[in-house]
Amino acid sequence: MLDRLLFRRIDNAPLIIFRVLFGVLCALESYGAIITGWVRRTLVEPRFTFSFIGFEWLQPLPGNGMYVYFFVMGTFGVLIALGYKYRFSIIAFTLMWTAVYLMQKTSYNNHYYLLILVSGFMVFFPANRYFSLDAKRNPSIKKISMPSWVKWAVVLQLFIVYTYASIAKMYGDWLDFGIIKILMQDKANYPIIGDLLQQPWVHKAVGVFGILFDLLVVPALLWKPTRKIALIASIFFHLFNSIVFQIGIFPYLSLAFIVFFFEPETIRNIFFKKKSFYNEGNIEVPSYKNSLLAALGLYFLIQLMLPVRHHFIADDVLWTEEGHRLSWRMMLRSRSGKIQFKVRNNETGKTEWINTKDYLTPKQNRRIGAYPDFIWQFAQYLKKEYAKKGIPVSVYALNAKVSVNGKPYRAFIDPQIDLANTAWDHLRHNAFILPSSVDDPVQN
Template identity: 35%
Template sequence: MEIRKRWSDFLFREVSIAPLIAFRIVIGLLFLFSTVRFISNGWIKQLYIDPPFHFTYLGFDWIRPLPNDWMYLPFIALIVASLGIIFGAFYRFSSILFFLAFTYVELLDKSYYLNHYYFVSIIAFLLIWLPAHAQFSIDAKRSPSIQRNTIPQWPIFILRFQLGIVYCFAGIAKVNSDWLLEAQPLRMWLQAFRDLPLVGNLLATSWVAFVFSWFSCFYDLTIPFFLSKAKTRNIAYFFVIVFHILTWLLFPIGVFPWVMIFSTLIFFPASFHNKWLNPLQKWLRWKSIQTELKITRSKPVIACLSVFIIVQLLIPFRYLVYPDNLFWHEEGFRFSWRVMLMEKKGYATFYVEDRATKGSIEITNSDYLSPQQIDQMSRQPDMILQFAHFLGEKYADTTLHFGSKSVHLWRPKVSADVYVTLNGRPNQHFVSRETDLMQEEYNLKHRKWILPLEK
C-alpha cells in the first residue's frame, strides 16, 4: 500500500505545463520537417509505389499501400496533423490522425524499419492522451475553459520515461562481446573515414574505435539519469548535443540525432522552457488565463501508465525466449532499441523447383524488390521466408520451361542459397538450398532452418 501511495503521489504532483507545451511545439516541428523531407526526396514512389511486393509485419498482412498516387494521401494527412499539433488546433484529432497515418505507413513494409520511426509512433500515441493543448494553442484560444498553467506530473514523466527507455536499452544492447571486446562494427565503419584530412588516420585507429564503443555504451546507460539531476543536467545535455551531432556527421542515420537532441529538452525545468515560451507568447499577443487546476487522482490513469511502463520494459527482452545468437537470427531484434549495433550483409539466391522433375529456375530478386528490400531481405530470416512464400504463390499453377521440357507447377518447391557476414566475420552459410521454404511456417517460433553461426 505504501508503494502504491508513493507512486500515486509522484504521478499526480502538481507541476508547470510549460515543458509539455514546449515539447508539443518542438516535436510537431520535427514531425513536419521529417514528412516534408520524405516527400521531397521522392521516397514515397521509390519505397511504396514502385515495388510490387512489400514485407508486411506478422499479423498485419491486411495492410497494403494505397494504389498509385493515392499513396501520397497519408503523407498529406501527416503534414496537416503536424501543423495541428504545432499550433494546438483540433489537437486530439491531429494527434490521432498523425499516429494512425504514421503507423500505417510504417506497417506497410518492415524493410524500412528504423528505431526512430518506432519512437515516433510511440510518442504520437502518447500525445493523444496528454493535455498538451491546454495552454498556448488555438484550442485554448477557442475554448478558454481548457486552459491550465499547471498539470499533474504524469504527462511529463511518461515522456521522460520513454526517452530513458530508448537510451538505457540501447546501452544494454551494447553490452556484448562484439561491441566491447572487438569494437565491432565501429572498427570497420570508421575505416571509411581514413582519407579525411587531419582526423582520418586518427579515426581509423583501433583504439579510437574502442574508446567510441565503450563511451557510447556508458553514455546510453547513464545519460537519462544525468539529465534528471539538476546538478548534472547542463553538462549532460552538452554531451547529448556532441554525441548526436557526431553520429549525424559520421553515419547516415537521417533525422534521429535531431529528434533526440530536441526531445531531451523535456528533462529541463519549466523555468528553462519559459525563457523562450514567454517572449514567443508576448510576440504573438497570447493572453494566458490564470486557472486553478483541481488535481484528482485517477485509478484508470495509474493503471494505464503502469501497464504501458511494464510493456515497454518487457518487449526489448523478448529475445531471451529464443536460443542462439540474436544478431544472427534476429528473432526479437526489432522494437528493442538496438541502434547501430551490427554490420550484417547477405547474398540470397532463390530457386523455384518442380518437385517431380527437379527442374528449377533461378529468380532475379530485382524483378520484384527494390535495392533496399533486397539488402534487408538477404540477411533477415523472416523476410527470406516471406519472399519465398510470395514466389511459391506466384509460380503455383503455372507452366515453366526447363530446357526443352514444359512443366506445369502445382505446388513448387522454393529454396534459397544464402550467405551472410556478421561484424567482420567471413561469409557463412545462412540458409541451405536443401531447405524447402514452402514447408516452413511464418510465425514467432524459432526458425530451426537457419544454419548456426560459426563463432
C-alpha cells in the same frame, strides 16, 4: 507518495513547447521523405514491400498515392505544432505513421518505432491547453498546468530506451570496436571529417562514449548538479549522430525531450515569457486513477519485456535476428548475405532458379540474403505469384550464407526446408535458420 509523484499539478511549459517541436519534426520527416526520394525508393518503386509479418494487408497506395499520403501526414504534423484540432491531428498522424512503419521494413529504423510510441503518448497528453489554436478558439480549455505523470511517463520511456541501448552495446564486437570500424568505413568520403572517422582512436572514443552516454544521460539530466553537463553531452552526441549517420529527425527529437528534464520555470522563462507560471503544486487525483495506473503499468511492462525476449529464443540474436526489432538494439551489427532461390513445380517436378533482381529493388536485394524474415517472406511471395498461374510450388533457399560484422560467411538457411509451405513462428526459433556454428567458415 504515489499521488504526489504522479498527480501533482506542475507548469505545462515543457509539454507545450515539446508539442510544437514534435509537430514541426513530424512535418519535416514526412515532407523530407518525399523530397529526398525515400517515398519513391521505399514505397513506390518496389513491386511489393517486406511488411511486418502479419501485416501483409497493409500495402502502399497505388500510383502516386504514397506521395499524397506523406503530404497529408506532414500536414497533420503542422496542425499538431499549431495545436489545431489537436486530438484529431495527433490520432491521425499516429495511425498513418504506424501504418507506414508496419507496411515496410526494408528501411527499418528503431527511431521510427520510437516515433510511434511518442505519438501514442501524445494522443493522451493535454498538449493543446496553451499556446494553441484550439485554446484560442475555445478559451475554456486553456490551462497553465498539467499532471506530473505526463513528465514521468516521458522520462521512464527514455530511460528504457537509453538503458537497453547501452546494455545491448556491451558485447564483443562493440567492445573491441570492430563494428564501429565497419560502420565508419562508408563515411570515408565525407568532406573534412571522412579521414578522421577512420582513425582507431575515434572508434574507441565513439564506442566508450556511446555506452556511457546511453547509460548515464537520463540520470544525469534528472540530477540538477550534472544537468548542464548532460545537456552539452547530449547536443554533441546527437549532432554527431545526425551528421555522421544521417538518421533523420531522431537526434533532434531526442534533444526536444530534454525540455522535460529542466525545471518548468526555466522552460517557461525561455519560451513563454508572457505565460503565467504555475507553482501551486496542487494534487488532483482523477476519478480514472486506477484505469490510468493499470494502462501505464501494462504499457511499461511490455516495454521492459520486449527488449529481452531474444534471451528466450534459441541461438544468438545477432545471428538469427529473432527478437532484434522493437528492442533498442541500435547500430549493433552489419549484415551481408548471399542466396539463391529455387522453385519446384509440385505437379511436374520441374525446377527453376529465381533471379531476385527481376522482383526486388536494389535496396531490397541488399537485404534479402541477410535477414531470415525477408527470405521467408520472399518465398511466400513467390508461392502466391505462381498460384496466380495455377501452379503449386515449393520454394527453397540454396547456398544461403551470411556474414555478421565482417566475419566469414556461414551457412544460414536449411536448403532442405520448403519455405513456401513453412509457417513463421513469432515467439520461438524458426528451425529453417541454421545454428550459428553449423559449419566451418566459408570465405567470401
